[in-house]
Amino acid sequence: DQQVKQNSPSLSVQEGRISILNCDYTNSMFDYFLWYKKYPAEGPTFLISISSIKDKNEDGRFTVFLNKSAKHLSLHIVPSQPGDSAVYFCAASLTSGTYKYIFGTGTRLKVLA
Amino acid sequence: DGGITQSPKYLFRKEGQNVTLSCEQNLNHDAMYWYRQDPGQGLRLIYYSQIVNDFQKGDIAEGYSVSREKKESFPLTVTSAQKNPTAFYLCASSTFGQGHVEAFFGQGTRLTVV
Numbered sequence: 001d002q003q004v005k006q007n008s009p010s011l012s013v014q015e016g017r018i019s020i021l022n023c024d025y026t027n028s029m030f031d032y033f034l035w036y037k038k039y040p041a042e043g044p045t046f047l048i049s050i051s052s053i054k055d056k057n058e059d060g061r062f063t064v065f066l067n068k069s070a071k072h073l074s075l076h077i078v079p080s081q082p083g084d085s086a087v088y089f090c091a092a093s094l095t096s097g098t099y100k101y102i103f104g105t106g107t108r109l110k111v112l113a
Numbered sequence: 114d115g116g117i118t119q120s121p122k123y124l125f126r127k128e129g130q131n132v133t134l135s136c137e138q139n140l141n142h143d144a145m146y147w148y149r150q151d152p153g154q155g156l157r158l159i160y161y162s163q164i165v166n167d168f169q170k171g172d173i174a175e176g177y178s179v180s181r182e183k184k185e186s187f188p189l190t191v192t193s194a195q196k197n198p199t200a201f202y203l204c205a206s207s208t209f210g211q212g213h214v215e216a217f218f219g220q221g222t223r224l225t226v227v
Binding site for chain 2: 006009031032034036041042043044045046049051089091100101102103104105106
């Protein structure tokens with residue numbers, strides 16, 4: 001049972017436009033959500049996160065939105081740049097109890113110059 | 114420089130052999146994790162450890178074993194019981210019990226069974 005889902009395996013966006021990557025989760029106990037960026041044959045690097053008590057967190061060109069009632073989060077990248085082309089994973093965690101990170105299946109973003 | 118080191122980067126194994134992947138961190142993190150990446154399946158949790166001498170199974174632990182004898186080391190053994198071991202393996206670490214923190218990843222080990 002996939003607790004964290006990224007239903008779009010790929011996304012193509014023109015340079016300078018907005019990229020929106022989506023993620024859904026099923027476990028209402030998750031209290032922390034993260035986005036990671038990954039290049040081929042490398043480990044993921046942390047991008048941005050949000051606590052369940054917030055609905056938005058912004059860091060430069062990256063903004064994460066959380067809709068708890070819909071169990072949905074999204075990552076907005078504005079403006080998109082060719083260097084943003086990578087696979088993006090969303091992850092969810094419980095900061096008590098078992099304390100582990102559950103990842104989605106990833107969305108491959110391609111920013112076209 | 115603090116970080117997580119996985120070795121080797123590429124590993125080839127013959128069918129029926131056990132192989133051990135190394136993961137070392139100097140971030141003073143309590144928690145460590147092993148994930149496996151396959152095309153279209155994201156990162157799946159194999160094992161995790163929140164403290165030395167203790168570890169728990171993740172979602173796909175069958176055919177794998179781990180040990181956590183030292184805080185900085187969390188080796189993963191892929192046994193001959195693992196039916197489809199060819200994959201990209203990622204080790205991660207994080208602090209534990211300090212609220213909302215991110216996990217840091219190593220560069221991965223590509224295991225190929227030949």
